Amino acid sequence: MPVFTIDAPIGARQDAKQKMMREITEALDETYHFPDTRGWLREYPAENISQDGRVQAEPARPVVSLEAPELASLDAKRKLVRKIETAIGAAYAGIANTEEVLVLINHYPLENVGWRASLQSDKPEIVAAVAQLNG
Template sequence: MPQVLIEAPTGIQPGAKETMMREISAAVDEAFRIPDVRVWLREYPAGNVAQDGRVGAEPIRPLCFLEVPELHKLDAKRAMARRIHDAIAAAYSGLANTDETLILMNHYPLENAGWAGRLQSDDAGAVAAVRQLNA
């Protein structure tokens, strides 16, 4: 259920891409312990990214969105953010300004997440998993 969306420049090598996605998946899985972690990579040429209205003004800074269940443990969030940052930095070294990668964590209560035509709050297994996650 956890979803990771990465917005970054084009040009990453296939092996680096696979390694980054595997490492990010592991970081998210360690924090949430909920199956079905998906990583979505959206790549943009430099001419399609502007900073303060200036196209190509600086190297692209990657952006990462996490669309995930609620997680109250700050240490788990910190560790996950560090691992995600490190994976993106390794993959995009020399292609992007990875020192300033932004990671936004959008946490959803189960009543705001639908899956397979039903709310996750109606799934006893999902409720138990999130309750244990935040115990």
């Protein structure tokens, strides 16, 4: 169930984007052990990116939004953030400010996630997986 969205400038090569998306998916799979990881890449021209109220004043700083089940381990979060930043850094080197990638981790309790016509908190296999993840 992890979902990620990357907001970045236009310019990365197609093969670099595919590798980045694969590496981020693998990092999420390794961290959460959940099926159905989904990712979106939104790219913007430089004239559509504002940083500190300035347009085109500096290389864009990519943002990653991660929506995922609750994760208690700070070490697991740190490792995940490093892998995400490394993947983005490789894809956007020379195009964006990859030293300042912002990763926003939004955690959801299972009772706040609907899936297959019910809440994930109603699915024993999902409840067990999160319990093991945070055990």
